Amino acid sequence: MTDHTPPIITIDGPSGSGKSTLGRALATRYGLQFVDTGLLYRGLTVAALHKGLGAEDAEAIAELARTAHLELNTDPTKLPGTWDLRINGWDPHGEERDPSHARLLSEVSAIPAVRTALLAVQRAFGLAGCVAVGRDCGMVIFPEACAKIYLEASDAIRRHRRASQFEEQGTSVDPSLLSREITERDRLDAPRTFRDPDACVINTDLNDISEMIRIAAQYCDDMGCTAPQCPSQPRREERV
Ligand code: DC
16 A cells, blocks of 8 residues: 555444444545445345345345445435435435344345455445445455444444434334344344454443544544555554
């Protein structure tokens, strides 16, 4: 990586740990694209459902992953209600977040050929620099990232945050469905969730949003993530 390589910052962690909030804040701060990698898996799951495909149709879903045109809105300052994701030009308008798809979502994410197909899609965002949020961004998608963050939070806080997100969107969700969604997805996603040993770990139970952003921004600044310059290797002693 040269000094002119646009920075890549990765944020991994379980559902509801605060990745999107932090990702948008850091992308805005450094003038980078915000790449929510989970939306690619969500979009593919919606596309599979619309084609009548289920978990048993792994090969057909993998083919969909290779051929569907999945677009992400990477503007970190986009207004609520603006499109997030397009599948072959179509906006699913929140269907991608329906908690009743949770099981298929994890099953789709577990198909190796799907992960291979989406790897290239995700890496393409890195060329212009980005803040990428997901499960394996630091270890698998962007091992070269200049700053890697891992967020953790208790189950109770994560449930509360997910419920608030739905409330903000004007959708009411059965709390037991939400609870099952988080527990089951944690279990199913665990084999594909990685914490880079070099990552800056932030517990978002103990830190409110502004403190989480302050700690992460300080860490990224320390790592040299000031566009367009970004050093190639994290320095362990500078971790929070
Ligand atoms: O971050 P999220 O909850 O929107 O992610 C949706 C699903 O996508 C999640 O169940 C696991 C999967 N995922 C993944 O396997 N790898 C990623 N980098 C991001 C998400």
